[in-house]
Amino acid sequence: MAESPSRLTGRLTGHGGSHAVAAARRHGVETMFTLSGGHVFPLYDAAVQPDPTMRLLDVRHEQTAVFAAEAMGKLDRRAGLAVVTAGPGVTNAVSGVATAHFNGSPMVLVGGRAPDARWGQGLLQELDQPPLLDTITKRARTVHDTKEIGASLDDAFTLANTAHRGPVFVDVPMDHLYDQAEVDLAGGTTPPDRSPDPHRVSDIARLIGEAERPVLVYGSDVWLDGAEHTARAVAEELGVPVITNGQGRGVLPARHPLLATRARGVALGQADLVVVVGAPLDFRLGHGMFGGKDGAPPAKVAHVTDSSHQIAAHLTLAGSASGDLSEILRALGDEARPGTRVPEWRERLAAASAEANEADAEALDSDAHPIHPARVYGELNRVLDDDAVVIGDGGDFVSYAGKYVEPRQPGTWLDPGPFGCLGTGMGYSIAARLARPSSQVVTLMGDGAAGFSLMDVDTLVRHELPVVMVCGNNGIWGLEKAPMRMIYGYDVAADLAPQTRYDEVVRTLGGGGELVTDPAEIGPALRRAFDSGVPYMVNVATDPENVYPRKTMGV
Missing domain, CATH: 3.40.50.970 (Thiamin diphosphate (ThDP)-binding fold, Pyr/PP domains)
Known part of the structure; x- marks a missing residue:
């Protein structure tokens, strides 16, 4: 940090x-x-x-x-x-x-x-x-x-x-x-004391010791507070499964045996205790309403935040603590003694993760025409370096990214967050290239998001900032079209021009780019993009009928 x-x-x-x-x-x-x-x-x-x-x-x-x-x-x-x-x-x-x-x-x-x-x-x-x-x-x-x-x-x-x-x-x-x-x-003020209340931390440690199906959720503030290494060490010491959220992604790298993100539904639906660290209990985490799935009772929830006013007030918590997240996590690692049933719980989630991976394999390798959005991520995962910075700017297309792209290091994932503002992509790309000059930088955007900020490719070109852009171009507002059909039986104001040549916009502004309509060409196009040394758009024409499956509209 x-x-x-x-x-x-x-x-x-x-x-x-x-x-x-x-x-x-x-x-x-x-x-x-x-x-x-x-x-x-x-x-x-x-x-x-x-x-x-x-x-x-x-x-x-x-x-x-x-x-x-x-x-x-x-x-x-x-x-x-x-x-x-x-x-x-x-x-x-x-x-x-x-x-x-x-x-x-x-x-x-x-x-x-x-x-x-x-x-x-x-x-x-x-x-x-x-x-x-x-x-x-x-x-x-x-x-x-x-x-x-x-x-x-x-x-x-x-x-x-x-x-x-x-x-x-x-x-x-x-x-x-x-x-x-x-x-x-003159000199500045003294920094505020961020020492956590030890009694509150001990209460959470006791809850972990009593739980049979505990889950840790690591959010963005774990990274921002410089607690990512402690968070990983404590999870490994306790042997408790982990789900990552926002910039917490990568704290446990892809394929880590304790990473339960691929079994998220089972983990959060059947847990008896969820300890959320450094993330708000907002719509992305079901507002903290965990458990209750497949006959399981509602889960107890403990909330750990970097400051006291971030503690959730909209539900009854079993425990809470605030302050320096590294201190809190170290104390939990020292005090908590998970129960004897936790290994069985880990095995259940590992099996659910393996089942999810097997179910998704077909989509990730799909040869369907038009292109299945998941195929883009199947190919992208093959060419990403461990320290690649992945940026999401979009709705439906980036939802697939959240499901299929698992960071391998902390501090390498950027998305708009809970405000859901489109158009972040170019600004995030500029910063990522400056902050991580030796890393791959890839920005994933829907065609809707491309319309908000693509003119700033000119900025990337003028300042010589090579970034790879991958546009999932399905010609619709994917987050809106399907829900409106579901509610009204029809949709309006949800269509964009099919196969718009956003790649030519990038080329006109001084970068490179190409349109991809064949799934077999995605991988070669990505390799050309990363090798180009210029801002480069891989504009992939994806299937507008294949939208990300949702249970809610995020409210």
Whole structure:
């Protein structure tokens, strides 16, 4: 896990933009994601000054800058930085900030703002912006004094990086950003104590010891809190089956004997105890309503989070604990003594996993025309390196990815998370290529998602960031078409043009690409994409009648 830099101290001189950039550098920021605007020019001026220069990475839509900063927070585990101009620059960023909020991703968004000196006179892009972001940030505020900019940005990064992590918004009126100032900054505040309550941890350890069919669920905060190695060691020590969620994917690698994700339905449906670590009990986990399947009684639920306000309040918990996740997990490993029936439970889930793998083998190798979406993942799994970063940006097509692509290392899976915002793909791709320069980066997108951000392939090309894009092109809004048919017997507003040449869009913007209509050509096309050294689109025409099977609509 990246070390937390010390707070900004010493004398700051120069314009307000230089104060802001000094604070960002102190917190380890190396890249500013942005789309140019005159309100924020001083930040650019400060970034390009030597000793050291901060990389400016300019995009084609503000949402891409924010998604890139969010992904940097996810991958580096310290806040990324996005800078946008006033008015529409900020409003275009809102969906990205909301995604970071729901994901608990550390990031700081700096917005331009119309000048204070003439506020209220109908200035260009005059808008009071913090109220728009107040409910989706840890804090949203305006800095009205040049001398306060450095300290305010320092506080913003510290807050974003403090559990429970999330986005922070700061806007600065244009006149204060351009103004000159000198200021002396003292030391920062003491980090909050995150020691868990030992009695609460002991209660959860006791529950594990009493359970016959326990399951551990590891979520994104296991990774973000730097607890991934401890989490794996504790699971192995206890011998308790594990399901992974979000960025928790890869904490136990693919094919690990304790990984029960392929037997998820049986595991969560028949468990008598589910200990959820670092994940909210939201719709992705059935709102915590575990057990009750095939005659099993409802399961007891224990919730372990990185901060107390993340503990679920919508159901009765058998136990809960909050604080440093590594400390909590180590204590569980020391105190818990699983019951004698747990090996039998592991065997049952291993058998269910093997059965699921056998049932899916046909789809993964399908020669069907049109192409079965699963065949794409059967081929992709053959060419992915262990440290490949896999990005999901889509609905139906990415649901297949969640089922069939199992990361082999932690910190290598990115998806939009519970907010479900399409268009994350290009921003996440940009950040992944910068954060993991020697790894494969592959972005999986539905054709619906492609329409949200594909213009930012231009950004990948201009900044020489090779990424492989795989588009599952079924010509429909797959998450909407089938449910609407089920409810009404017909569908509207759910069709896209069949076999749209998204690959030609990528080629026109300076990358490479091809359309694949034969399942036998998927593997060779993927190998050409990874070998190309440029942003490359493998545009796969998939079967619109083969949609991901769902039991609910995710509410």
